Amino acid sequence: MTETLTNAPVDQARSLEEGALGRFLKATELDTRMLGMVGALLLIWIGLQFLSSLRLGVSPFDFDGRAFLSPRNLWNLSVQSSSIAIMATGMVLVIVTRNIDLSVGSLLGFVGMIMGVTQAEFLSGVLGIPFGHSSVWMISLAVGLVLGLGIGAIQGFLIAYAAIPAFIVTLGGLLVWRGAAWWVTSGRTVAPMDATFRLMGGGPTGSIGATWSWVVALVACLGVVFMLISARRQRIRFNFPLRPVWAEALLGSVSCAVILGAVWIANSYPWPIGIVRRYYQDLGLEAPEGAFIAHGIAIPVLIAIVAGVAVTFISKRTRFGRYVFAIGGNPEAAVLAGINTRWVTMKIFMLMGLLVAISAAVSTARLNAATNAQGTLDELLVIAAAVIGGTSLSGGVGTVAGAMIGAVLMQSLASGMILLGVDTPLQNVVVGSVLVLAVWLDTVYRRRSK
Amino acid sequence: MNEVKGGSAPVAEQQGKTPLVEMNGMAKSFGGLRAVDNVDINLFPGEVVGILGHNGAGKTVLIKMLSGAIQRDSGTIRINGRDAPINNPRDAKNFGIETIYQTLALADNVDATANLFLGRELMTRWGTLDDAAMEAEARKVMGRLNPRFVRFKEPVIALSGGQRQSVAIARAIHFNARVLIMDEPTAALGPQETAQVADLVKQLKSEGIGIFLISHDIHDVFGLCDRLYVIKNGQVVGMAKTSDVTKDEVLGMIILGKCPPGAIPGPGAMREAVAAA
Numbered sequence: 001m002t003e004t005l006t007n008a009p010v011d012q013a014r015s016l017e018e019g020a021l022g023r024f025l026k027a028t029e030l031d032t033r034m035l036g037m038v039g040a041l042l043l044i045w046i047g048l049q050f051l052s053s054l055r056l057g058v059s060p061f062d063f064d065g066r067a068f069l070s071p072r073n074l075w076n077l078s079v080q081s082s083s084i085a086i087m088a089t090g091m092v093l094v095i096v097t098r099n100i101d102l103s104v105g106s107l108l109g110f111v112g113m114i115m116g117v118t119q120a121e122f123l124s125g126v127l128g129i130p131f132g133h134s135s136v137w138m139i140s141l142a143v144g145l146v147l148g149l150g151i152g153a154i155q156g157f158l159i160a161y162a163a164i165p166a167f168i169v170t171l172g173g174l175l176v177w178r179g180a181a182w183w184v185t186s187g188r189t190v191a192p193m194d195a196t197f198r199l200m201g202g203g204p205t206g207s208i209g210a211t212w213s214w215v216v217a218l219v220a221c222l223g224v225v226f227m228l229i230s231a232r233r234q235r236i237r238f239n240f241p242l243r244p245v246w247a248e249a250l251l252g253s254v255s256c257a258v259i260l261g262a263v264w265i266a267n268s269y270p271w272p273i274g275i276v277r278r279y280y281q282d283l284g285l286e287a288p289e290g291a292f293i294a295h296g297i298a299i300p301v302l303i304a305i306v307a308g309v310a311v312t313f314i315s316k317r318t319r320f321g322r323y324v325f326a327i328g329g330n331p332e333a334a335v336l337a338g339i340n341t342r343w344v345t346m347k348i349f350m351l352m353g354l355l356v357a358i359s360a361a362v363s364t365a366r367l368n369a370a371t372n373a374q375g376t377l378d379e380l381l382v383i384a385a386a387v388i389g390g391t392s393l394s395g396g397v398g399t400v401a402g403a404m405i406g407a408v409l410m411q412s413l414a415s416g417m418i419l420l421g422v423d424t425p426l427q428n429v430v431v432g433s434v435l436v437l438a439v440w441l442d443t444v445y446r447r448r449s450k
Numbered sequence: 451m452n453e454v455k456g457g458s459a460p461v462a463e464q465q466g467k468t469p470l471v472e473m474n475g476m477a478k479s480f481g482g483l484r485a486v487d488n489v490d491i492n493l494f495p496g497e498v499v500g501i502l503g504h505n506g507a508g509k510t511v512l513i514k515m516l517s518g519a520i521q522r523d524s525g526t527i528r529i530n531g532r533d534a535p536i537n538n539p540r541d542a543k544n545f546g547i548e549t550i551y552q553t554l555a556l557a558d559n560v561d562a563t564a565n566l567f568l569g570r571e572l573m574t575r576w577g578t579l580d581d582a583a584m585e586a587e588a589r590k591v592m593g594r595l596n597p598r599f600v601r602f603k604e605p606v607i608a609l610s611g612g613q614r615q616s617v618a619i620a621r622a623i624h625f626n627a628r629v630l631i632m633d634e635p636t637a638a639l640g641p642q643e644t645a646q647v648a649d650l651v652k653q654l655k656s657e658g659i660g661i662f663l664i665s666h667d668i669h670d671v672f673g674l675c676d677r678l679y680v681i682k683n684g685q686v687v688g689m690a691k692t693s694d695v696t697k698d699e700v701l702g703m704i705i706l707g708k709c710p711p712g713a714i715p716g717p718g719a720m721r722e723a724v725a726a727a
Contacts, residue, residue, distance in 0.1 A: 234582040317578040319571050322560070326568055329559035329605075336519055336555045337569035338540035396559035 027247040033390055033445060037402060040438075041409050045069060048416035055420055068416055071269035075295055077408070077415055078266070079202040079366070082304035083108075083359045084378065085407035088385040089311040090355040092403045093321075093348045095386055096328040098395035099159065099166035101349070103173025104356050104382050107151060108375030110177040112360035115144040116190040116370025119197060137197035144357045151177070152353020156346035174379065181372045191369035201366030202298035204275050210267045213296035217263040221256040228252050267294040300362045304404070307355060312400045314351075324348060328396035384431075385410055388438040410434075468531040470495045470660040471516070471547075471629055476525035478511055485511040487684040488717060489525075493629065493660040498651060500663045500675035500692075502704055508684040509664050510552070513631050516662075517549040518542035529629075540569070546628035550635060552664075554618040558607035562599075562617045563588040565606055570625060591620045595650075612643045619650065630654060633664045648674060668700050682707045685718025 025032060048068040053060040056067055063069050087104050094101045119140040123129040129136060155173055159166045192198075199206040208216070228248055235242050243251075271279070271293040280287040315321035323344045327334040334341050359378075364370050389406030391398030413434060417427045469492040478486045486508045493499050501509045514520040516527060518539040527534045529545045536542050542549070556565050563585045572587070574580045585602055592599045596616040606614055615638070622630055632651075636644040651661060651674050663671045672678075672692065680687040680703040687703045694712035702708045709715040 238582050238586040240582070240585065319573070319579065322564060322568075322571060322579060325560055326557040326564070329557035330555070332553075333555035333557050334568070336517075336539050336549070336551065337557075338518075338538065338543055339569050396557075 027244050028251055029243060029247075030251075031399075033442075034399070034402060034405075036441075036445070037388075037390065037405050037409075041405060041412065044409065044412055044416070048412065048419070052416065052419045066419075068419055071265050073415070073419070074265055075269040075298065077411055078301045079298045080415060081408045081411040082202075082298075082300040083363045083366075084381050084385055084411065085304045085404045086307045086355055086359045086362065087352075087378070087382045088389070088403035088407045089308050089400045090348075090352040091382045091386040092389070092391050092398045092400050093311070093315060093324050094166070094352055095383070095391045095393060096324055096395060096398045097345060097348060098328060098331070099345070099348070100383070101155075101166065101170045101173075101352055102379045102383075103155065103170040103177060104352070104359075105375040105378035105380075106174045106177035106181065107148065107353065107356045108360045108363065108378055109181040109372060110184075111144050111148050111151075111357045112364040112374050113181045113184045113190065113370045113372060114147055115140045115197075115361060116193065116364055117184055118143050119194045120190050120192070120370075132195060134196065136194045140194065140197060141361055144361055145354060148353040148355075148357025148360070149350055150353070152350040152356070153346065155353070156349025159349060160342040160345035170379075178372070178376075181374075185372070187372050189369050189371045193365060193368050193370075197361070198365045198368055199299050200303065200361050201363070201368070202300045203366075204271045204293075204295060206300070206365070207266075207295040207298045208302065209296040210294040211296075213263045213267055213294075216297060216302070217259050220259045224255045224259070225252055263297065266297050269295045271295065300366065303358060303362060307358060308400055308404050311351075311355075315400060320344065320347065325396060330396075381407075381410060384435050388435060390442060406438075467494060469493060469528070470497075470530060471662075472526075472528040472531070473512075473516065474526050474528075476512060476515055476527075477523045478515060478520060479523055484684050486515070486522075489681070489684070489686055490716075491679055491686070491689075493662060495628075495660050496655055496658045497676050498655055498661045498663060498674050500665065500671045500678040501681060502665055502668060502671070502678055502700065503681035504704060505666055507666075507681045509666075509681050510633060511684075512681065513549070513633060513662060513664055516542065516629075517547055517631055519549075543569075543625070546626065547631065548622035548625065548627035548629070549631040550618050550622045550633065552634040552637060554614055556606050556614060556618060559605050561604060562592070562602050562606055562609070565617055566591070566621045566624060568621070587624070588620070591624045592616065595620050611638050612640070615639060615643065615647075619647075623654065627659060629660045629662070631662045631664070634666070635663065636670050637665075637667075644670075666704075668697055668704065672697055672700070679716075680704055682718050686716030687718045688713035688715045690714065 045068065050060045051068075053062060053065075053067040056065065058065050058067060060067070064071075066072070087108075091101060091104070119136050120131075123133075123136055123139060124131045129139075151173075155169050158164050158169045228251060232242065232248060234240075270276075273291075276291050276293055277287045279293065280291070315324060323334065323339050323341075326337070326339065327341050327344060331341060360375070363374060367374070385407035386398065386403040387393065387406070388409060389399065389402030389404065391403060410431060413431055414427060417430060422430070471491075471493040473489065473491045476486055476489045476491075477484070489508075489512055491499075491501070491512070501513065503509045511520060515522040515525070516536065518536045518541050521537055527536050529547075534541075534545050536545065536547075557568060560568075563581070566588050567584050572580045572583045574583075588602060592602075596613065599613060599616060601609060601613070606617055609617070632647075635647050635651075639647065651663070655661060663675060665671045675692050677689060677691050678695070678700060679689050680700065682704070687707045688709040690700070690703075690710070690713035695710055699710035699712065702710065703713065707718060707720045709719040
């Protein structure tokens with residue numbers, strides 16, 4: 001490593017004291033907190049696998065049955081987590097700036113209801129666009145996104161410019177949008193949704209199939225490799241300390257293995273036999289013996305991943321993201337540095353509104369209906385996901401990836417307990433305790449790392 | 451700039467020149483309290499001007515009006531003889547006015563590089579943050595100020611007081627400041643670091659930068675300043691060349707508002723003192 005550090009002797013001396021694990025972490029520059037979270041998630045998964053296979057009376061190493069770690073359950077888990085995960089990405093930015101958004105659940109209900117009414121009643125009944133027309137889903141989605149953005153802007157304006165605390169504005173929003181959702185149809189459930197719109201909710205047709213899943217995996221792997229290489233090039237260009245080559249290779253191959261493994265699991269979950277038969281019937285063919293059509297990645301999961309990557313990009317690589325964290329760390333310093341903190345705050349809530357609208361589309365599509373109870377208590381799940389994912393309520397700290405893992409972790413507990421036949425009240429007890437435990441562990445970690 | 455280099459430039463000599471900063475009739479009230487009341491202050495290039503006064507005398511409010519952090523009620527600010535409409539920190543920075551606040555005003559959770567470029571990030575041609583270029587610049591400027599500084603990747607909360615101070619100073623001088631405001635620059639520093647700050651002030655002065663030193667402690671700044679303004683209850687007690695007054699006389703100005711013969715009294719001076727002068 002001739003091209004590396006100017007302060008190499010110091011680093012070497014220090015790394016000798018740190019032991020193998022310390023050296024490994026230093027070389028790979030991995031975030032230990034993120035690693036801990038992934039470890040906790042894996043532990044929960046393994047625990048649930050043992051308990052569920054015990055209950056079913058099968059071997060805990062049987063991954064094909066109906067136990068927790070089966071393609072079927074993991075695929076469903078990914079779909080169930082996506083709505084909360086999408087909103088959690090935005091909630092990270094909200095909480096990082098020392099704000100809170102309690103309105104996301106109600107807003108999801110309201111936006112979902114408007115999108116439902118738009119496609120099921122307004123477009124065909126008032127504008128005369130036939131149900132099933134290809135523009136229906138696009139118009140409905142666009143209406144929802146604009147509405148979410150607009151409501152986010154209103155709430156953001158009240159918080160940033162009228163200086164009303166976010167807690168109050170969004171607590172008001174929680175009541176207002178839930179009431180508004182009821183008002184749209186006087187509480188009536190709206191169904192069914194447009195067939196194309198419904199793809200956003202997942203299910204056998206709302207998945208991209210084996211081939212495209214492999215394409216996505218390949219593109220993602222190439223992306224990872226490209227990012228590692230370009231980051232290394234940048235560091236060489238400016239003569240910065242470099243990671244050892246083995247660490248880069250390890251990071252790259254582990255990331256690619258995880259991506260490929262996840263897609264492999266999604267591709268191991270076949271369509272139910274009834275749907276396969278109907279599929280061949282529609283093609284005018286006889287279903288072959290032992291026909292296997294894989295789900296592949298579900299579209300809502302794809303949407304959540306795109307949202308996660310996009311918000312991560314915004315928070316790490318753009319000026320806006322830098323300001324979000326600076327405001328969270330020291331609002332006064334941000335103002336003194338010439339940052340328009342009010343406009344930044346308003347934009348955060350606009351982004352949050354947009355993400356809520358996307359989640360509303362996903363959950364309305366998944367339910368194939370818009371109900372006025374949709375999204376009830378989602379605000380708490382979203383906040384809990386962000387907090388379990390390491391977002392600090394005192395501001396300045398948080399990662400989008402962590403919040404998404406937090407969403408998956410909570411959904412894992414919920415669906416795992418359903419699998420185990422745990423009563424609903426006890427489920428709430430467990431999830432609530434895990435939230436408190438996670439935050440406590442994080443506090444301990446932070447105190448020790450100081 | 452030669453005649454002002456290193457020494458105290460006589461006020462008379464400067465009267466023909468255009469001041470770098472000219473503040474006239476500056477006023478700011480909070481409720482019924484007149485924090486700054488009709489203050490006139492000026493600063494010439496390459497000059498170090500001390501603004502002294504008790505805690506609560508109004509010096510920080512005055513200086514925050516210049517740095518755009520507080521909006522003034524009335525008064526005019528001229529930079530190089532031209533009206534400078536400074537209404538927020540960004541305006542002030544555009545006029546080359548940089549401030550090192552007593553609190554340092556660092557975002558504790560982000561690293562030194564991000565703090566250095568906060569509000570003035572370098573961007574790539576795709577409109578994203580150019581972190582590598584910023585870190586390279588940060589390494590250069592920190593290398594000059596504090597060669598032992600290596601912790602570019604850590605949140606500044608993990609740094610020592612002196613290191614944090616270097617980050618704040620680097621941020622103020624990296625962007626070609628013409629006017630530097632230092633609010634209690636040495637209040638939190640040890641003797642060695644205080645000496646470093648003094649060296650820095652001399653160096654910047656020799657580069658023609660005008661510097662305001664804000665302090666409540668006369669001993670911190672007396673040796674560095676060419677001129678002093680003393681503020682009491684939001685008004686100027688008096689202005690003096692450092693060479694014309696003693697530390698005790700300045701203390702009298704700060705504590706009693708008594709203007710010595712070597713100073714030019716302002717509106718805040720004690721009546722008898724004015725009469726005596």
